[in-house]
Amino acid sequence: MDHIKEPPGGWENMWVEGRTLWDLGEATPIVVHLCETGSLPNGRALVPGCGTGYDVVVMANPDRYVIGLELSKTSVERSTKMFASLPNSKHFSFLKEDFFTWEPTEKFDLIFDYNFFCAFEPKVRPLWAKRMQELLNPGGELITLMYPLSGGTPGPPPYQVSVSAYEELLIPLGFEVISIVDNELAPDTRKGMEKVGRWKKKKSV
Numbered sequence: 001m002d003h004i005k006e007p008p009g010g011w012e013n014m015w016v017e018g019r020t021l022w023d024l025g026e027a028t029p030i031v032v033h034l035c036e037t038g039s040l041p042n043g044r045a046l047v048p049g050c051g052t053g054y055d056v057v058v059m060a061n062p063d064r065y066v067i068g069l070e071l072s073k074t075s076v077e078r079s080t081k082m083f084a085s086l087p088n089s090k091h092f093s094f095l096k097e098d099f100f101t102w103e104p105t106e107k108f109d110l111i112f113d114y115n116f117f118c119a120f121e122p123k124v125r126p127l128w129a130k131r132m133q134e135l136l137n138p139g140g141e142l143i144t145l146m147y148p149l150s151g152g153t154p155g156p157p158p159y160q161v162s163v164s165a166y167e168e169l170l171i172p173l174g175f176e177v178i179s180i181v182d183n184e185l186a187p188d189t190r191k192g193m194e195k196v197g198r199w200k201k202k203k204s205v
Helices: 010-017 029-036 054-059 073-082 122-135 163-173
Strands: 043-048 064-070 092-096 108-114 136-146 175-182 195-201
Touching: 029 054, 043 054, 054 064, 054 092, 054 108, 064 073, 073 092, 108 122, 122 136, 122 163, 136 163, 136 175, 163 175, 163 195
Parallel strands: 043 064, 043 108, 064 092, 108 136
Antiparallel strands: 136 195, 175 195
């Protein structure tokens, strides 16, 4: 994939070999909290770079159909099989697609980005923002878990991020900030390095 500087061996090999250190083994705590408090928009939702898909599953319900995108065939097949018997399985699906070239039949009311933006070199990030704009319905919401706000690497991902990097990319494309706050529910290893950004795509730019 030309858009991402892949880690040694590529994303597919990392899944085959189980080198998925970013995988929490459960849904992201802040996503669980937002679901339990009814704080997420209903409709169609997208989780690009969904990994195993725990967040996809916890977000899915009769009022919200969720699609998880992944580049890895191994990951998609594993997740599809793992969650097939869940009571809400008809409300989500996993697809092996390239976020930058995939053309869904319908746009989305919600996109959740976690450990996805940080996979891209800064020169690629404008393409990320453009795709977010293209994939969201007017009035739709983008949630970004901004990590790592410190640390990161100059080489393979995760690349360091900043609040200003998101603002400089999204605001000119018609997004407005709903809120940007520290993620108090971040895993212990990410405490103080992560914020939750909520953005709304304006109905007209």
